[in-house]
Amino acid sequence: MSEGKYSSVLVIGGGISGITAAIEAAEAGYDVYLVEKNPYLGGRVAQLNKYFPKNCPPYCGLEIFFKRIKTNPRFNFFTNAEIENVSGSAGNFEVTVRINPSYVNNNCTLCNKCAEACPAERQNDFNYGMDKTKAIYLPHDLAFPMKYVIDPLTCKKMDGCSECVSACKYDAIDLNMQPETMKLNVGSIIIATGWKPYDATKIDNLGFGKYENVVTNVMFERIAANNGPTGGKIVRPDGKPVKSIAFVQCAGSRDENHLAYCSAICCLASMKQATYIREQNPDSKVYIFYIDIRAPGRYEDVYAKAKQDENIIFIKGKVAKIEEDPTKSLVVEAENAVNGEKVRQKVDMVVLATGMQPSLSEIKIPGLDVKYDEYGFVTGTDGVFGVGVASEPTEVVGANEEATAAALKAIQVLRR
C-alpha cells in the first residue's frame, strides 16, 4: 500500500448484494463500512417469501450472513444512514455519512411494551402498505440489528405523546435523539443500492391502483409469506378466497414506454409464485401471459416443472388490458401470439410481474463522480464498482457473484 491511501472499503446499501460484498471483503481481511438507509440489513430479499429455484426461505441465508457479521470485527455498519457526500478519487475517498435517529438505543430488549402503549399507527412498508404497525415497531421478524425503531412521520411526539417512553422499563427510547454525521476515509467504494419495483400505476391498461385485486409480484410475495399481512393465507386484497390467478409478465418491462430492458427475474418469480397458490389450493388455476419465458441455464428446470402442472397454463401473448367485473374479479384480455386467437380470461386475482428499476434511476449518490447508463444503472469508474441490481437486473445468485467479484476489485484498489 502506498502512502496517503486509505485501506478500507465503503459499501453503500445493505441488501443482499451489499452484505455479500461487505462480508466477503471483511473475511478476506479488510475493514469495511456499510451504510444502509433502512433500519435493518437484508433489503428486498428479506421481503421475499421464497427464492427460486429451490423455493427455500431467504431468512435462512440471512441468518448465516448475520452470524458472519456478528463474529467479524472488520465489518462495521450503520443502519438508518445515508451518504451525504463523497469527494476524492480511487484510493482516497472522503465520505460524509448521516445517521438518522431511530429514537431507540441499544438498551432495547424487544419486550414490545412500547408498541403496546403507542397510540399511533403507520403503513407497514415492509408489507408494501398492506397492513399497519405502530409508530414504534420492529421492522420484521428477522430484523438485524434486532431493535425497535420509531417512524418520525407518524409518531405523535410533537403532540406531546411519550407513552412509549413511560412504557419502556429499560430506558431505551430517546425522543430527542438527533441526527449525527460522521466522516469516513476509504480507498474504494461498492455501490449496492439495489432496486425499487417499477411504479405499476404508470401502466394504465393493467389496472393497478384502480382495481383492488390487481397486485404486483412484490406484494404477492408478502401475501404468501407466513409473516406477511395475511399470515401466509393467499386471499385477495378484498379478503375473498383465490381460486384463479393470472400472472402478467413484462408488466412495464421490455416496453419502451416504461422499462425498455428485461428485468431478468420476473419469469422465474412468477413460476415460483404459481407454486405458492398451487400448493395452498390444489383446485386453483394459474394463467401466465408471457412474451418469452426466460429461464436460462439450470433454471430451465423451474420451467420444465411448471409445464408439468396442467393447472398452470402458459399463454404466449402480451396482455392488452384488464377489466374488473362487478364481483371485483378481473378479465384479462390478450391475443395468443401463436394461433392469433383473442383470449379473455376471467380470474379472481391478477399479479403483475413488474420489473426492477435501479434505486438510483432519479436520485444519485451526492458528490460521487460515477457513470450511470440511461436507466440509472451504475457503470462504474476507477475505484467505484456497481453490483447487483444497482448495476444490472439480476437474480440473487448473479448479484452475489458480482458482489463477491467487486469485493476483490475493491481490494485491488487498496493494494495498488
Place this chain on the structure above:
Amino acid sequence: MAEEAEKMEVKEEEVKEEEEKVEPKLGVYICTGCDIDKLDIEKLVTVAEEEKAPVIKTHPALCGKEGVELIKSDIANEGVNQIAIAACSPRVKWDIFDFGGCCVDRINLREGVVWTHDIDEHTQELAEDLLRMGIGKVQKMEVPVALEEEIDKSILVVGGGISGITAALAVANAGYDVNLVEKADSLGGWAAKFSKVTPQSSPFREVEDFNIQEKIDEVNANPRISVYTSSKIDKIEGQPGQFNVSLNDGAVEFKAGAIVLATGWKPYDASKLEELGYGNPNVITNLQMEEVLSNGFKADSVAFIQCAGQRDENHLPYCSSICCMVTLKQAKLIRQQNPDSKVYIFYDHMRTPGLFEEFYRAVQDDEGIFLTKGNVKKVDINGGVVLEVEDTLLGENINVKVDKVVLATGMISSMEGVPTTKEEQAELAEKGIEFENILNLDYRQGPELPLLKYGFPDSNFICFPYETRRTGIYAAGCVRQPMGIKASMDDATGAALKAVQCVELISEGGTTFPRSGDIDFPDVFLQRCTQCKRCTEECPFGAINEDEKGTPFYNPMRCRRCGTCFGACPERIVSFKGYSVDMVSTMLKAVSVPGPEEEKPRIIAFVCENDAYPALDMSAMHKLKYSPFVRIIPVRCLGSVNTVFIADTLSKGIDGVLMLGCKYGDDYQCHFVRGSELANERMGKVQETLDRLMLESDRVQVKEVAITEYDKVPEIINEFVETIKELEPNPYKGF
C-alpha cells in the same frame, strides 16, 4: 503423516499446560427482566447454589450497562471465567454478552421459557432444568486455541481460458502469487477462437471486439503468475494452505493455499443431432460458425435453429444461457459481411435477459434478420436445405430454403463424465472406458469436486454461489454453469476472492463459510479409534483421510466445524473445545427425570441452530406456546447429533427425542450439505437401539423445519409430545 500427528500432539500438550494455570471459576447471572421474573427466581438461585456456583447474581436488566458491568467486574475482581447467563436467546445481545477469553453460555429463559409457556409448575421445572444444563455445559467448555501452521498463500488456477486467465490476474493484482495450469499448449481457451463477441458492456447494443491476446500478454508479463501450459495435474495432496501440487509426472511441484477450478466447457456432441440434418456440410453448429465467420463468409441465406439438442429430455435438459445471444451476434456478423444476405432465426423462447434485451432490440431493427418463434419440424437436406417450421408467429407453418443452417448447440461442463470418486474410477476401468481426472485430489472421498445436477460442480445455495464441498477449492465459469464471457469474468473474479479469503482465514487458524473464522477444530482421541471409517465416509467436506487400516487422519484446514464427525463416531472420541462430548453428556445428565407416577414426560429436542432454533425464537416473538416438557439443545447441525446420546437419553428414562433440522434431498437447505440427511440415515441405528431397549420406534423422530415456519414448529413439538404421552412412560425411569 506420522510426523505431523506427533507435532500436533506436542502442540496440544503445550496448550493444556497453559490452560492448567487458570483456575476455572463459575459465575451464574440470572436476568429478571422481560417477564423472566414471572418465574420463581429464588428457586432458580437455589438451583445455581446446588450446582455449587461460587458467584450467583440476579439483575433486572442484565443487558443494560449496569448488568454488563456487574459481570465484567466479577471477571476482573473475582476471577470468574465460566459465565452462565440466564436471560434471552443467544441470538440477541450477542455483542453485549461477549466476554473474550471466558467461556460463556446463554440460557434462554426468555424466548425459550417465559414467552412460549404459561407460567406454572411445569414451566418452572423447565427453567430449572435449562439452568442446570447451561451451568453444566459452561463448566465443560474450553476456550479454543487457533492452530498455528505454516501457510502458503499462493493460488492454483486450473484452466487457462477466459475464466482462468481472469482469476489469475484478479488474484495477482490483489497481491498473491499464482500458478496457472492449462492442458493445451497455449492460453486462451474457447474465447481465443472468437474474434467478435456479444455485447459485454453498456449500452449492450453492438457486437464487440474481443482481444484475449492482451489478457494473455498481461498474464505472461505479470511476475506473480507462473504459467504451465501442456500440463496436467498428477496429484494434489494436503489441505488448504498446504496443498502439494504435482504436475506432468512429477516434473513440476509446488505448493498452493487454495484452488480455482476453471476448466470450462465442451460442446454438445452434434453428431447426435442427425434429425436436424447435422452431418450435411450445410448444417453446422454455432461453434463451427465462429470459424466460418472468421474466415470470411459468403452465404446468401442462413437459418439458425435455437435450442438444438437443448431443453430436450433426449439431449441436454437444461438451457445453455448464451446461445440466443450468440445467434444474434452471428446474425449481425453475417449481415455485416454480406449486407444482401437474409438470416432466419427460429427460437422457442428468445432468452436475452436483463440488459441483453438491448441487443435483441438492436437486432430486431435489422430488416434482413427475420426472427420468429417456431418449432423446426423437419430439416430436408435433399437438394438445398429446406426447413419446415410450425407454430410460428405468422399463424401458419412455413418452409424456408437456405444455404446454411446453424444449430445453436449447447455447453457441457468439462467435469461431465469425469469420475469423482474412487468407486466411479474403478467402474470405468472395469468397463475399459478411458477417463482422465482433472484435480486428482488425494482425498479419501474422491479425486474431484462433487458434482451437482447435470455434471456441474456448482453450489446448491442461492445466497452462497461459491459454497463448495471441498474447502479451499472454488469452481468458476462454465465448468459450473453455462455462462457467457462477461458472466465468466465476474464469476472468476468472485472465485478469486474466495480463494484469497480462504488463505487469509486459514492463516489465522479459522475455517471458511459458513462458520467463517471459527478456530475451534476437532480434537480426536485416536487411541480409542476402532477404525470404523464412519467419520471419513460421512464428512460432507472430505476433510478426513485414512490409512490402510482405516485410521482417520484429520485435516483441520479442510474442516468446516459442522461436527458431522462428532455425530458419526460410535466411540465418541471427537470433540471441539466449544462443542464436546462432555458438554452434551453433562447437559443430558442435568435434566431431571420425575418418576413415572408424576405424569411429567421428559423430552429432549436437538435443534439445528441455523434454522429451527431461530424459528423457535420467532415463535416466541409471536407469543406462540408449546409444551413445557421439552428441553431444547441447540446443535450446529443435525449431523452433529451422536446416536449414542440418544441411547443414553432413553436409557436414563427420558421419554422421547425429537430432532429438528433442515430440509434434505435434492433441494437440501442444510448448510453443511449432508447433516440433515445423515441424521435421517442414522435413524436405522437408532431403531436398533430402540429395539434393544424394547422401546417404541415413535420415541425418536426427525422433522424438517424451515426457518420461516415459526407458526408450525410449536405444532410439531406439541404433536410429538402428544405421541409420547400416548405411550407408557419410559420404563427406564428411576434406573
